[in-house]
Amino acid sequence: MKTYLHTLQLSKRQSNEGSTKLIEPKCLEFISAFAAGKQARLMMETTTQGITPLTLSLAVAAKQAGGKLICIIPEHDQQDFNKCKNHHQDLEDVIEFVPGNPFEVVMQYKKIDFLVLDGKLEGHLKLMEMVDLNPRGCILVGHNLQCRENGVSFGQVLNEKKGVEFVTLPIGEGMELTRIESFAKRKSRYFM
Numbered sequence: 001m002k003t004y005l006h007t008l009q010l011s012k013r014q015s016n017e018g019s020t021k022l023i024e025p026k027c028l029e030f031i032s033a034f035a036a037g038k039q040a041r042l043m044m045e046t047t048t049q050g051i052t053p054l055t056l057s058l059a060v061a062a063k064q065a066g067g068k069l070i071c072i073i074p075e076h077d078q079q080d081f082n083k084c085k086n087h088h089q090d091l092e093d094v095i096e097f098v099p100g101n102p103f104e105v106v107m108q109y110k111k112i113d114f115l116v117l118d119g120k121l122e123g124h125l126k127l128m129e130m131v132d133l134n135p136r137g138c139i140l141v142g143h144n145l146q147c148r149e150n151g152v153s154f155g156q157v158l159n160e161k162k163g164v165e166f167v168t169l170p171i172g173e174g175m176e177l178t179r180i181e182s183f184a185k186r187k188s189r190y191f192m
Contacts, residue, residue, distance in 0.1 A: 035061035040114035145174030
């Protein structure tokens with residue numbers, strides 16, 4: 001509940017500062033509550049839109065879960081980054097902004113619990129395969145899916161693997177949730 005209320009408060013503050021709403025609040029609240037409920041310790045977001053209300057809602061979830069958010073932002077959004085850092089100092093201990101090429105940056109992090117990928121990012125499906133996901137289980141969230149490559153979803157790419165479940169939701173500009181079970185659970189199913 002704290003995550004939900006904090007996200008609403010930050011979304012309101014963000015919109016009062018003249019920022020346009022890129023993602024509708026229902027989407028923000030859903031993702032934030034989902035990440036906090038998962039108790040994700042290491043979250044990662046790739047974005048093509050700079051720092052958005054979604055970024056702030058993930059930071060709130062990271063704070064509630066005692067985790068950390070790595071936000072990979074386009075290098076040209078450095079000015080946006082500095083502005084946001086000044087306005088949201090209460091979240092700076094849980095969020096790390098990393099400007100740069102997402103295909104290079106993701107290689108620096110291991111065992112991601114909760115991954116949010118922007119469907120507008122060119123090559124986002126390839127990027128998803130490059131990320132080192134937590135073998136104890138993880139969640140992938142894809143948004144802006146009307147832009148996805150060749151109509152292929154995250155779940156379809158991973159569906160051949162055991163322990164993968166996905167659902168596409170009509171939230172925001174299209175969202176897909178993919179849950180990957182822990183390796184131990186997938187392995188134990190074969191012996192029972």
